[in-house]
Amino acid sequence: MATVNIRRDVDDKFYRYKMPVLLTKIEGRGNGIKTVVPNMEDVARALNRPPSYPTKFFGTELGAQTTMANDRYIVNGAHQADRLRELLDAFIDKFVLCASCKNPETELVITGRGNNEDIHRDCKACGAHTGIDMRHRLTAFILKNPPKKDKKKGKKGMTAEANVGGPVVFDEKEGSNEDDSPSATPAAVPTEGTEIDAMLGRGGDPILDNPDALAKKVKNLDVDDDDEDEDSPFYQLRVWLTENAGPSDAEVVAKLKELDIVTKHKALVEIGHKLFTPENVAKEIEERSSLLNALVTSEKHQKSFLGGLERLVALAPNADDLIASGIVSKILMAAYQEDVLDEDVCINFGTHVSKKYVSKEQSKKVRKAADTFLKWLEEADSDSDDE
Template sequence: MATVNIRRDVDDKFYRYKMPVLLTKIEGRGNGIKTVIPNMEDVARALARPPAYPTKFFGCELGAQTSMNNDRYIVNGAHTADRLRELLDTFIDKFVLCANCKNPETELVITGKGNNEDIHRDCKACGAQTGLDMRHKLITYILKNPPKKKEKGGKKGKKSSGMTAEANVGGPIVFDKTEDGSGEDDEGSPAGTPGQAAVPTTGTDIDAALGRTDPILGDPDAAEAITKKLQTVDLGANGNGNGNGHGGDDDEDDDAAGSPYAVLGIWLQENRDAPDADIIAKIKEVDIVGKHKVLVEIGEKLFTDDVDKELKKRIALLQVLVTSEKHQKSLLGGLERLLALSPTSDALLAAGTTPKVLMTLYQADILDEEVVQQWGTHVSKKYVDKDKSKKVRKSADAFLKWLDEAEESDDE
């Protein structure tokens, strides 16, 4: 993809800060005409900002409605690419570049509470903290939808702030461009492009090496230390030297006998007590490193009817494996299969297992709020039949209601 300097007033071809050229696509006609921005996530990642921010900014400046459903970023009306690129330059100047050194290595930091909230840019290059125009309409949206906070233990590339998996796990990352939208659910939800995280080159028992105890959410310091150490394990390329993982797309039938996913699933069922390192080594052995369907097998085959308790022992593993929204959706799909197809499914759902599972993953920062809410409101037959899918989501009502109430409380 063609790239341009983030500061387009800089002509230096060796300028280190680049971003993809913003692309647009006009769809519809008449009153339904709209402008789709197909590579908004890539542009936003380069700017270290959530893709919703520049999209909303376009809407504010153009007086147009915007929508950000199913990873599609849309501005109502027909707008030329040149016009949106000009507005993107304005967004970069107002919300990205440091006002002191004009460097884009900044983070948005929200301080204060209630009516005294303030936002400033924290520059990692010069250390300056420069304010924003708090009168701009986008400010209200940012305050209601603050950027994800950095975790001390690192987050494996799923943050919208632009931090890549490579920066967090300490190993080279290959972005697998062969994965297309086949991971869509029935509602046509295209998945993001996952970073292909690597795996240990040996089956060393990480648990023993780290002196690991089960990471319990009630002991965040211990869990954080374990996760941080797990991420420092050499996640180098696989044995063939290219680090590309399983040679085909992630669209291979994971239920087909002999497929790497089926092999992994059988192994997981037979080795549920295996340490994290052995699971990672097995993923490497069957050559499906970084593939989102790995998480379907993990969710369905690694756990049993005691999944709400077992999950707490696998927090560090899941935090390493789940690196994108697509991975999150696949993990939810695997857990949906587990809960819906278990012989004791009715008892599991009635006992409140679904809310407990979602709360564990949410508090461990493995699932994002938006992903869970979308999953909870879109019944799908991708993983189980629609009746079972509806039943699982119905059993999650308590957690989904809690999320809604928490969001309303934050807004107030």
């Protein structure tokens, strides 16, 4: 494969640290156009960083959404290869190279806790510990998705002894069936439909073509009040969402697939409860509208999603303040405007109390706060009647 010096500013063909040349492939068109980096895993391996880091870095620098699922690393929008290679240089400078000796044999180490968390680069070559600029937005992502320690093998892929004078060896994953050819590209994603649909495999995925088969498989789990069981996939989803704040839509879909609950309405309870932050939930529903539209496929799904949101609000430590701030109506408005919830379901939610998801008292408080939205709906209806 074509390689390049990890430090592209070093014009020395005997420079030891090499990486594959970053490749790009533009897919889709119109609003759905996106740039796929087919060899992101190989590039990241050469840098001894998870492939999600440089991908997310591109996203933060370009102000673009990124998706990372099923070994596909995608930046929304059309971006030239040269531009992404320049950004990769910036990533390497900020997050890989030792700030002291500029050697790339470093490891990211997180220290401290809570608000005092800090990330620095531990240099294997000179021993320096040099800090990362914690103002960069990628640092939040790194703290949420810390680098995994390779327990089995220690550092490989960038061992000095192994590759004197040669390119780094990309053999970190034992038995991985990699294709070394840089022209190898992953299977094309359909350009029609949303990216989420593509990830869900709409139109071909046996899971979705055979919901009955899947239903049978998890039938014993799909009854009420079993989701506290640690073996329940819904419980596992909740744990995962709790431990992984702010996953991408693609990561959520990948997790649902892994747990075999893509079509399950009860997954929406956990998503409503755990995917969002209480203070920003309305905005986050807008941002995740394509994910929600893909997952919320029936009235039952809508009700489960609302049940999860009810938990999010009612169980928040500052529930009373949140409710007083009008959050319930804002949530309903956002979900209604994004076509996630139907009018009837919203009205039913706002006019009935239920102890299915929270206590009766909590439910009363939350659902009563829907009245602003219900009034708005009424007015909107009478406006259209006038026309």
